[in-house]
Amino acid sequence: MKELLEKYPLLEKVRALQETSWLNPHYGLTADQLSLTLSDVVEASERLARFAPYIASVFPETEKQQGLIESPLLRIPRMKATLQRLHNVTIPGELYLKADSHLPISGSIKARGGIYEVLAHAERLALSHGLLTRQDNYAKLAEPRFRSFFSQFKIAVGSTGNLGLSIGVMSAQLGFRVTVHMSQEAKAWKKELLRRKGVTVIEYPSDYSQAVEQGRAQAALDPHCYFVDDENSVTLFLGYAVAALRLQQQLTSQGIVVDEQHPLFVYLPCGVGGGPGGVAFGLKLLFGEHVHPFFAEPMHSPCMLLGMMTELHDEIAVQDLGIDNLTAADGLAVGRPSGFVGRVMKTLLSGCYTVSDDQLFQHLHHLYESEQLALEPSALAGMRGPVLLHSDHRYVQKQKLSPHMQQATHIVWGTGGSMVPAHEMAQYQARGAAL
Ligand SMILES: *Cc1c(COP(=O)(O)O)cnc(C)c1O
Secondary structure, eight states, X not given: OHHXXXXXXXXXXXXXXXXXXXXXXXXXXXXXXXXXXXHHHHHHHHHHHHHHHHHHHHOGGGGGGTTXXXXXXXXXXXXXXXXXXXXXXXXXXXXXXXXXXXXXXXSBTHHHHHHHHHHHHHHHXXXXXXXXXXXXXXXXXXXXXXXXXXXXXXXXXXXXXXXXXXXHHHHHHHTOEEEEEEOTTOOHHHHHHHHHTTOEEEEOSSOHHHHHHHHHHHHHTOTTEEEEOTTTOHHHHHHHHHHHHHHHHHHHHTTOOOBTTBOEEEEEEOSSXXXXXXXXXXXXXXXXXXXXXXXEEETTXXXXXXXXXXXXXXXXXXXXXXXXXXXXXXXXXXXXXXXXHHHHXXXXXXXXXXXXXXXXXXXXXXXXXHHOOOOOGGGGGGGXXXXXHHHSTHHHHHTTOGGGGGGOEEEEEOOBOTTSOHHHHHHHHHHHHTO
């Protein structure tokens, strides 16, 4: 640790729980050949399209989008004005919220990767048992004979809450027997909702990494059990990456240009890294150097910042620095980052920064006041991004973006919140308003 602190002086600030911004020194350098390509993301998108008739039939709230699980891209000019006033900065360009908070089925970004991985597994089983062909209308998966087929198989996952919710709801709908291993910060309402759907919920008094480890170990003992491995799953990652293809369409249809004169900044809340990594990776494939992705983490859980800065990735945890991994941002309460996301993002990520819990609640309150959008605390981590970019000009200068900032687009990824019960949301609002 002493060596690390000497080599990376910024670690002192991280350790002292101060707000930290790290600009990636490897950003934009020529990368090793990546093992994942655009055709992998397109394949994932096509798989979701095959399932769309089924999704539309079992989740009626997706009917008007023909069974695609997608969220709106919303311009939030009043919130931009609030941010400028609150933080005494000028934010040139337009500010948008990608409202994954309002994704159907599970109300968080996990409705992308989590649901995708369950569907991919179900498809593999049904195809290999000769019950389905890729040309079929997948609406037939809602028939009782499929539910009874899937009930021979189990699915398990470890989660801080939202991934468990997505995997649990989707797996139970298909007929799988599903177990969710929940870490200490998982909210009671998420566990209750899952139990009502027949999901087995096992609670741990420990953090996310331990819940995952326990889940993985138990699943390994059972050949009929498929473990969704949030720390290592390429399938999850690709499910998240499909968001980039969808966002590209939304940008086009809203007349938003992304090119050299019109840079795109994306601010993504980061837990273990799969969600923000997948989205950022997909956007990089589509927009190259014209998209600038930043990850945002709670001050008490800066695992990706730590892993990427030291290049130790999953070989370092926030606890190694004496940081407690305790935060009100339950979706981001992860102490050790994914084993592969940081490596994939090595030359693609612009930077990482940390935010205090108070800042999350303050922005939560202001977003509701200004735009009537109610998000959970984790989902506000991105909101600090455009403020930082314009209070510390290093990145814009280094990338020579100053002449183009008036035409910039800033997208804050709003990763969850629409399913939070009203009384809990009221408490969040009150905490934010009191600050
Ligand atoms: C899980 C989650 C994230 C981050 O996703 P990771 O894949 O864990 O990095 C962000 N916001 C919310 C609300 C989440 O539930």
